[in-house]
Amino acid sequence: MNRETAINTVLVAGLAAVPLIASAFDDPFIVTLATRIVIFALAGVGLNLALGYGGLVSFGHAAFFGLGGYAAGILASHALNYEPLATWPFEISGTTQMLVIWPIAMVVSAFAALVIGALSLRTSGVYFIMITLAFAQMIFFFAISWPAYGGEDGLSIYVRNQFPGMNTLDPTSFFLLACAILALALLFSSRLSASRFGLALKGARQNDQRLASVGIGPFRVRLTAFVISGMITGLAGALFADLNRFVSPSMLSWQTSGEIMVFVILGGVGRLFGPVAGAALFIILEHSVGPISEHWQFLLGILLLAVVLFARGGVIGVLAGGARHG
Amino acid sequence: MAEPVLAIEGLSKRFGAVIACDDVNLDLREGEIHALIGPNGAGKSTLIKQIAGEIASDAGTVHFAGVDISALDAVARARAGLARTFQVSSLAPEFSALQNVMLAVQSGAGGTFRFLGRALSDPALTEPAMAALSRAGLAERARMTASDLSHGERRQLEIAIALAMRPKAFLLDEPMAGMGPEGSKTLTGFLDGLREEAPILLVEHDMDAVFALADRVSVLVYGKVIATGGIDEIRADPQVREAYLGEEGP
Known part of the structure; x- marks a missing residue:
């Protein structure tokens, strides 16, 4: 077992211990906090696919996070209010079933990523960053100005959506559900990283001229990665909506895009467990230093600066040592 | 005679006022090494990029393995069997x-x-x-x-x-560049056998390698092919001697 695997194991063990710690301290809020970490980590796993493996610095992943959240919120609000989503050509009603909501959230995010990616991936570097940001801002302002689903005030989900055979309102159950999804996403991410697609995607990051000259089109590879990335972040958004039982335009804001990016960079760009470590560090910092000083983000800034200047491999890179592998 | 593997007709490219490639006709036949030589800035690398589909041509056609590939991009041309190496790795x-x-x-x-x-x-x-x-x-x-x-x-x-x-053809853009005498010699021996597998369009400055390998040589000067022929023909060509080998008139 190399050191990175050891660190990853510690992270998994830490998450597994959360319900025990919470019951030992008799503080269910710890579970909610850990669920936030897990969901943010999931959003980061999505971004890491594009940013880490593909080198696509998307500053617009809040778009997918928010669209996933709104998909969950809108479907649930229609179901809870007994208002059909559409009445023509046939009646479509909302739903409170997570197993239906998740695929819809992912499809919506995938479609958005396809459109945004198809346009923005024609550029690179700082232009790509700005175009992804611009698209996310467009969706953000649309959400604010659309009164049907709460506009600026957001949209409440009165009862958390349901999962078969589970009381999702129980914090520990919902936490374990989120953990299971994160585990699946991490498994998928690690498989993808080692697959033929992963090889082509990393090749495109390093040298797209080389990739094209052997006959693999970098654009299609990147677009596919961008869509998968958006889908995973969208799924995280759907879970986040259910965690808070509330969706608001802030999920779509550029600060959210920045935070998702911070999770990835803090933890270690292109590292499988980087987003988990990054999200954990972010939330722990927010809740340990946050109550002491409202300027906790100052500390975060220093940390981020240190990582970018001295430890490109992020926290995982510092602890595991050595360069990342291909 | 069999149809050439690669046939370039009337290929042109202009960057503003600079004519990088001027009505170039060139072909590559099965089993041969066709060397493309010319002074620095003659447009050799531009021509390779045009053939590989990395930059669009203003005019002209490229036929490869019997198919017109003029409209294909670099990815499709590579998939069609055109393998290129880069002047700078x-x-x-x-x-x-x-x-x-x-x-x-x-x-x-x-x-x-x-x-x-x-x-x-x-x-x-x-x-x-x-x-x-x-x-x-x-x-x-x-x-x-x-x-x-x-x-x-x-x-x-x-x-x-x-x-x-x-591939069905190789486009090698100065493969010997910076190799050193020992490496160049080894590579020359290797390319010599490679022509049987697929023909090679070879851009090269190392004249020893060119004279050792080439079945035919084309000389490119200011984007124009001024001569094409066997090594002896090219060596004897007065236009080439003047333009490329920098020789004064007799």
Whole structure:
């Protein structure tokens, strides 16, 4: 077992211990906090696919996070209010079933990523960053100005959506559900990283001229990665909506895009467990230093600066040592 | 006579006031090495880029293996069997030598949109890639990161990648550049045998290599082909002597 695997194991063990710690301290809020970490980590796993493996610095992943959240919120609000989503050509009603909501959230995010990616991936570097940001801002302002689903005030989900055979309102159950999804996403991410697609995607990051000259089109590879990335972040958004039982335009804001990016960079760009470590560090910092000083983000800034200047491999890179592998 | 593998007709390219490529006609026949020589700035690399589809031509056509590929992009031309190496090594620097070659194997084998199977240990990719590395004399460096390879080894890796594509024609843009006398000699011997596998359009400054290898030579000056023919013809051509070899008139 190399050191990175050891660190990853510690992270998994830490998450597994959360319900025990919470019951030992008799503080269910710890579970909610850990669920936030897990969901943010999931959003980061999505971004890491594009940013880490593909080198696509998307500053617009809040778009997918928010669209996933709104998909969950809108479907649930229609179901809870007994208002059909559409009445023509046939009646479509909302739903409170997570197993239906998740695929819809992912499809919506995938479609958005396809459109945004198809346009923005024609550029690179700082232009790509700005175009992804611009698209996310467009969706953000649309959400604010659309009164049907709460506009600026957001949209409440009165009862958390349901999962078969589970009381999702129980914090520990919902936490374990989120953990299971994160585990699946991490498994998928690690498989993808080692697959033929992963090889082509990393090749495109390093040298797209080389990739094209052997006959693999970098654009299609990147677009596919961008869509998968958006889908995973969208799924995280759907879970986040259910965690808070509330969706608001802030999920779509550029600060959210920045935070998702911070999770990835803090933890270690292109590292499988980087987003988990990054999200954990972010939330722990927010809740340990946050109550002491409202300027906790100052500390975060220093940390981020240190990582970018001295430890490109992020926290995982510092602890595991050595360069990342291909 | 059999149809040439690669036939270029009337190819032109202009960058503002500079004519980089002026009505170039050129062909590459089965089993030959066709050397393209010319002074610096003659437009050799531009011509290679036009043939490879990396820059669009203003006029002219490129036929390859009996098909008009003028409208295809670089990716499609590579897939059609046109393998090129770069004048300045262009590799995936973080990948091992083996992974660099595996990309080329994967392009032919397909499966770029397979997300789950393990590629890095897949013999369908590693074995042909190792074979290409061995042929290029790099088998011992297979696990080394491309950026850690020496300059000469990177040149060899470029060749290995081209080999792994199993192309119908090679476009080699100064493969000997910076190789040193020993490396150039080895590579010359290797290319000599390679022409049987697929014809080679060879851009090269190393005249010893050109004279040792070329079946035919074309001379490019200011974007224009001023002469095409066998080595002796080219050596004797007064226009070439004046323009390229820098010789004063008799």
